[in-house]
Every structure is written in structure tokens, then in C-alpha cells.
Amino acid sequence: MKSRSAIIPVFIAAFLFSCGENGKAKAEIDQNAAENDSIQETVSVTIPEEQLTTAEYEYEVVVPDLQIAWGMDFLPDGSMLITEKSGDLIHFENGQKRQVEGAPSVYNRGQGGFLDVAVGPNYESDGWIYFTYSSEAGEGEGGNTELMRAKLENNQLTNKEVLYKATPNTTRGQHFGSRIDFDTEGHLYFSIGDRGDRDVNPQDLTRDGGKVYRLNLDGSIPQDNPFIGEAGAKEGTYSYGHRNPQGMIFNPETNEIWVHEHGPQGGDEINVVKKGANYGWPVVSYGINYDGTSFTDETTGPDFEDPIYYWVPSIAPSGFVYVTSDKYPELKGNLLVGSLKFQYVEHMRLDGKKVTAREKILEQIGRVRDVVQSPEGDIYVSVEGKGIVKILPKQ
Ligand SMILES: [Ca+2]
Numbered sequence: 001m002k003s004r005s006a007i008i009p010v011f012i013a014a015f016l017f018s019c020g021e022n023g024k025a026k027a028e029i030d031q032n033a034a035e036n037d038s039i040q041e042t043v044s045v046t047i048p049e050e051q052l053t054t055a056e057y058e059y060e061v062v063v064p065d066l067q068i069a070w071g072m073d074f075l076p077d078g079s080m081l082i083t084e085k086s087g088d089l090i091h092f093e094n095g096q097k098r099q100v101e102g103a104p105s106v107y108n109r110g111q112g113g114f115l116d117v118a119v120g121p122n123y124e125s126d127g128w129i130y131f132t133y134s135s136e137a138g139e140g141e142g143g144n145t146e147l148m149r150a151k152l153e154n155n156q157l158t159n160k161e162v163l164y165k166a167t168p169n170t171t172r173g174q175h176f177g178s179r180i181d182f183d184t185e186g187h188l189y190f191s192i193g194d195r196g197d198r199d200v201n202p203q204d205l206t207r208d209g210g211k212v213y214r215l216n217l218d219g220s221i222p223q224d225n226p227f228i229g230e231a232g233a234k235e236g237t238y239s240y241g242h243r244n245p246q247g248m249i250f251n252p253e254t255n256e257i258w259v260h261e262h263g264p265q266g267g268d269e270i271n272v273v274k275k276g277a278n279y280g281w282p283v284v285s286y287g288i289n290y291d292g293t294s295f296t297d298e299t300t301g302p303d304f305e306d307p308i309y310y311w312v313p314s315i316a317p318s319g320f321v322y323v324t325s326d327k328y329p330e331l332k333g334n335l336l337v338g339s340l341k342f343q344y345v346e347h348m349r350l351d352g353k354k355v356t357a358r359e360k361i362l363e364q365i366g367r368v369r370d371v372v373q374s375p376e377g378d379i380y381v382s383v384e385g386k387g388i389v390k391i392l393p394k395q
Pocket of ligand 1: 241269279280281284285305307
């Protein structure tokens with residue numbers, strides 16, 4: 001095992017805690033602990049930024065006047081479904097926003113609320129749309145992440161079916177996940193974060209939280225999931241030891257689900273999701289606590305799957321795209337990641353499963369909550385307090 005390899009200055013810890021995932025809490029810095037924790041080694045997986053593209057990018061606001069548009073996806077007619085974290089589902093069609101009736105009631109607390117929306121892979125034949133949100137359903141005070149599918153008819157959600165509800169409810173406001181994506185073999189994947197209970201949830205297969213789940217499109221559990229038949233196991237679990245994944249893609253080159261996840265200070269990661277794998281949280285991490293103290297000396301170990309990339313400092317990633325569009329030749333085949341904390345979109349050049357270079361685009365645009373590619377190949381970015389913008393290569 002090697003030891004942690006990042007240097008995290010105290011002022012960055014303070015900045016991150018005030019501007020990152022939550023954006024509300026104040027940092028309480030333990031200066032002595034932070035100084036003691038500065039280990040000077042070469043970082044092997046994280047790389048500096050550079051100018052990658054000769055193209056420059058600008059944007060136009062397509063959907064104005066949104067607060068926190070947490071998730072978005074496109075129907076085959078080109079119209080857009082948008083979740084507002086506070087609970088509204090919006091259908092944006094022909095330049096007009098309409099509030100969809102019958103959206104699920106959400107537990108809008110901390111990082112929870114109306115989360116992702118994903119139009120199903122067989123939408124044109126079956127009409128299913130998938131949603132994640134935090135829900136108070138079930139026993140106990142508070143909420144936890146829930147997955148629903150429903151159909152959209154006459155501006156109403158109909159045929160609503162709850163496919164998964166994580167337990168137990170808790171009043172903690174942290175780490176609900178949650179992104180939804182699909183492979184090409186009839187599976188849905190979604191993420192739930194550790195719910196602010198890192199010492200209990202992520203490493204325990206009998207508990208929800210800190211997991212990536214794999215279900216069939218009707219919500220049933222695939223019989224080849226890795227923990228089928230294990231005593232007490234949450235059998236929807238596909239991988240575990242995650243902290244708070246808020247970005248998920250299906251990589252069409254490798255046929256894999258990839259996630260990025262918020263780490264602690266200096267430990268945001270990109271992980272290739274493998275069946276039954278343990279991503280280590282909180283036993284191993286490249287990060288330290290936001291107050292500057294250390295919770296583990298280990299960054300890796302034989303029982304754990306390493307990230308393919310980690311960020312130092314943390315960028316607070318949200319939204320993830322593998323670009324396949326011909327409209328952005330210099331982005332094609334690469335990754336885009338939104339940064340809540342530093343308020344830009346990160347372009348990461350990929351060589352197979354290796355990030356070889358990175359740069360910022362749309363700098364200072366605002367807290368980026370989601371990034372998607374439309375069926376027409378346009379890239380849309382949700383920016384908190386601004387709305388949804390389309391990226392345009394500068395002419
Ligand atoms: Ca990890």
C-alpha cells in the first residue's frame with residue numbers, strides 16, 4: 001500500500017467546504033491537523049490542466065429562469081424534461097416551459113430533492129421515463145433515495161411505479177447520489193451516496209447507500225447480480241464502497257458504466273463500475289476530511305478497485321458526458337464533467353481508460369449541476385441560478 005499523495009493547503013479546504021457539494025456549511029479548520037497531514041509525494045493519477053482545444057466555446061441560454069435544474073433528458077421529439085431540485089418536473093417544448101402534473105413528492109433537504117430524470121432506452125415502444133429523488137416514504141423520520149418509472153400523457157405523469165426505495169430514512173442532508181443510466185443489455189443503473197454515514201453504509205452489503213445499483217428496466221433484480229443469495233444482502237447492489245456519485249455514463253467504446261463521485265477533500269474520483277467491486281470508501285481514499293484531518297492513511301489496497309482518475313483539489317463534480325457528437329470535433333471521444341465548486345465544465349481527453357489531458361471550458365459560468373448530449377448531438381449544461389445553456393463552438 002502506498003500512502004496518500006496530495007498536499008491540501010488549508011485555504012483550499014476552507015474554500016471547498018464553503019462552495020462544494022452543499023454550498024452552505026462553514027469550514028472549521030483544524031490547522032494543526034492539516035499541517036501534519038501534508039505529505040509531499042508525486043501524485044500519479046491526477047494531472048494539471050493545459051490548453052487542449054484550438055476551438056473556443058461560447059453558450060446560449062436555452063431554458064432561462066431555473067433554480068437548481070438537477071437533471072435533464074430529451075424525448076424523441078427533441079423536447080426536454082427537467083427536474084428542479086425543489087420538486088417540480090418541467091417539460092420544455094417549443095420554447096415554452098410547462099410544469100408536469102403528478103410529479104412525485106420529494107424530501108427537499110440538504111442535497112436531497114428531485115434528482116435525475118432519464119428517458120428509457122425503449123421509450124418509443126414502451127413510454128417509460130425514470131426518475132430519482134429523495135422520498136419520505138416508509139418508516140422513520142427523514143428520507144432516502146427512491147427510483148420511479150412513469151409515463152408522460154397529456155402533461156401528466158401516469159402509470160407511476162416505485163422501483164426502489166432505499167432504507168432507512170434519515171434526516172441527514174448529505175449524499176443521496178443520484179444518477180441514472182442504461183447499458184445496451186436491458187439494465188438500468190443508478191447511484192445512492194453514503195447518506196452522510198460513511199462508517200456504516202458503504203462497506204455493508206446488507207445496507208443501502210454508498211452503492212451503484214443494477215436493475216432490469218421493470219425494476220426486478222437481474223439474477224446475475226453479484227450479491228444474489230448472500231445473506232441479508234441488498235441484491236440490487238452492483239458495486240459498493242462509493243461515497244456520492246453524481247455523474248454516470250455508459251461508455252460506448254468500452255461498454256461499461258462509469259461514475260464520478262464526490263470524495264472528501266482532494267479525493268473526487270472517476271471509477272469504472274465493475275460487477276461486485278469495492279471502491280474503497282471510507283477505508284481507502286486519496287482525500288482527507290474537509291476539516292483537514294485524516295481518516296485513513298491508505299489510498300489503495302488489494303481488496304479495492306482504484307479510480308482511473310482523481311482530482312486534487314476536488315472540483316465537486318456533477319454531470320458527466322461521453323461525447324459522441326460530430327458537432328464538437330475536439331471533444332468527440334472525450335469526457336465532460338461539471339464542476340459545482342469551480343463553476344466550469346471540465347474537458348478530459350481520453351485514451352481508452354486513461355485521462356491524458358484536461359482543460360476548462362465555459363469558465364466562471366456558475367455552479368454546473370448537469371451536462372448532457374442531446375439526440376441531435378448538442379451539448380447542454382445546467383447551471384444553478386442561470387438555467388440550461390447550449391455549448392456552441394465559437395465561429
Ligand atoms: Ca475509491
